[in-house]
Amino acid sequence: MTSSIPALGTLTAEGSSLQAVLLDMDGTLVDTEGFWWDAESEAFAELGHALRDEWREVVVGGPMTRSAGFLIEATGADITVDELTVLLNAKFIERLKRGVPLMPGARRLLTELSAHGVPTALVSASHRTVVDEMLVSLGKEYFALTLAGDELARTKPHPDPYLTAAARLGADPARCAVVEDTVTGVTSAEAAGCQVVAVPSVAPIGSVAGRTVVASLEEVNLDFLRSLIMVAH
Known part of the structure; x- marks a missing residue:
């Protein structure tokens, strides 16, 4: 699940107070939020239901159980949350195998963080099977740690994912910069x-x-992230 993790005391990057960078995956580093909606729409079409466009903002960025539960309740589909979770993950991974587009600026940011030795974690609400498939495109070598939504009792919007990632990196959460694309993810990171x-x-x-x-992400680089921590402290 992880590569080598720097020991506490080696985290401070080039004299700045930034100790680690924690990154969301879907919609932040990879342009896959549309993949999820397409997978959800296809699954419910097979069940005889059409999804409303306004539901997309409700399910984006959240844990699979919440999204699946909401869509089942909203449509009245005859399927359990567990069954739907398996179905959606399978349909999503099918799409990933066709290629994953990175968000503008994502590769440059990952390369810069790696070049400067900044401990970087991937913190996702997606399940481990999805994260591992995505890492083929993203490059697992960029991350000291990857954390999936099904590896914790509580995922986003709870603070647990970011608290856990910071702890495993030996970093102070207040000295971690988080990059997120949804209200759910932002809520999790701010609560941490x-x-x-x-x-x-x-x-x-x-x-x-x-x-x-x-x-x-084209507006985000290492100096920008360092400045956030320095201003806060």
Whole structure:
């Protein structure tokens, strides 16, 4: 699940107070939020139901159990959450095997963080099978740690994923920069006490005190992330 993790005390990057960068996956590093909606739409069409466009903002960025439960309740489909979870993961992975487009700026950011030795974690609400498939395109060598949604009792919007990632890297959550694309993910990271950069994908994210909102990852680099931690401290 992980590669080697730097020991505590080796985390501070080039004298800055930034200790780690924690990155969401779907919609943040890879342009796959549309893949999920297509998989959900296809699955429910096979069950005899059409999904409404306004439901897309409800399910984006959340744990599979929440999204599946909402869509079952909204449509009245005759399927359990567990059955639907298996079906959606399978349909999603089918799409991943055709190729995964990275978000603009994602490869450059990962390369820069790696080149400067900044401990970087992938923190996703997607299941491990999906994360591992995505890492084929993303490059697992860029991450000291990867954490999947089905590996914790509580995933986003709870703070557990980001608290766990920071702890496993030996980092102070307040000195971790998080990049997220959904309200669910931002809520999780802020509850963990991290400094958050929001890059909205499907649904808008409001700008509030202590949160930075940008239009694209192309606006995010190492100096930018360091500055967030330095301003906060």
